[in-house]
Amino acid sequence: xxxxxxxxxxxxxxxxxxxxxxxxxxxxxxxxxxxxxxxxxxxxxxxxxxxxxxxxxxxxxxxxxxxxxxxxxxxxxxxxxxxxxxxxxx
DNA sequence: TCTCTGACTGCTT
DNA sequence: AAAGCAGCCAGAG
Numbered sequence: 257x258x259x260x261x262x263x264x265x266x267x268x269x270x271x272x273x274x275x276x277x278x279x280x281x282x283x284x285x286x287x288x289x290x291x292x293x294x295x296x297x298x299x300x301x302x303x304x305x306x307x308x309x310x311x312x313x314x315x316x317x318x319x320x321x322x323x324x325x326x327x328x329x330x331x332x333x334x335x336x337x338x339x340x341x342x343x344x345x346x
Numbered sequence: 347t348c349t350c351t352g353a354c355t356g357c358t359t
Numbered sequence: 360a361a362a363g364c365a366g367c368c369a370g371a372g
Contacts (some may be wrong), residue, residue: 277353279367286367291353296370298353306353314353321353 257293259283262295267305269328271344272337274309305344311337 257281267273275287285289287309294303304324307313312335313321322332330342340346 276356277355284368286369287354288352289354292369293353295353303353308353309355316371317353 257282257289260290260293261301262314264298264301264306267300267302267344270342271278271304272305272307272330272342273337273344274323274339275306277343277345278306297310307337307339309339311339313337 260278262282262286263273263278273281275290278290279285279287282290290306291314294301294306304321305328307321318335322335322337325332330337332338
């Protein structure tokens with residue numbers, strides 16, 4: 257999980273990754289594990305740059321996350337982010 | 347140990 | 360477009 261934190265911390269502003277992407281880059285097989293790790297402690301991480309593979313976000317985070325992303329230039333089309341455009345490394 | 351529960355994902359209805 | 364379903368990992372009771 258140290259890897260997970262390292263990966264998330266390395267996502268540049270204006271870009272996003274899906275939980276699955278982070279899991280893969282960190283050498284894990286489960287996207288859910290990534291979400292669980294962030295849920296425990298994401299205080300010093302740019303957690304808002306991690307979204308679902310579809311570009312949507314969990315309800316309890318939707319408002320705050322989209323707001324933080326908007327501040328970095330990642331504009332959401334309603335409640336969904338344009339992954340084709342903002343996904344990191346593609 | 348077993349069961350339940352998610353900041354998830356891809357596939358099929 | 361929306362809802363169901365089966366894998367997925369680790370912590371809590």
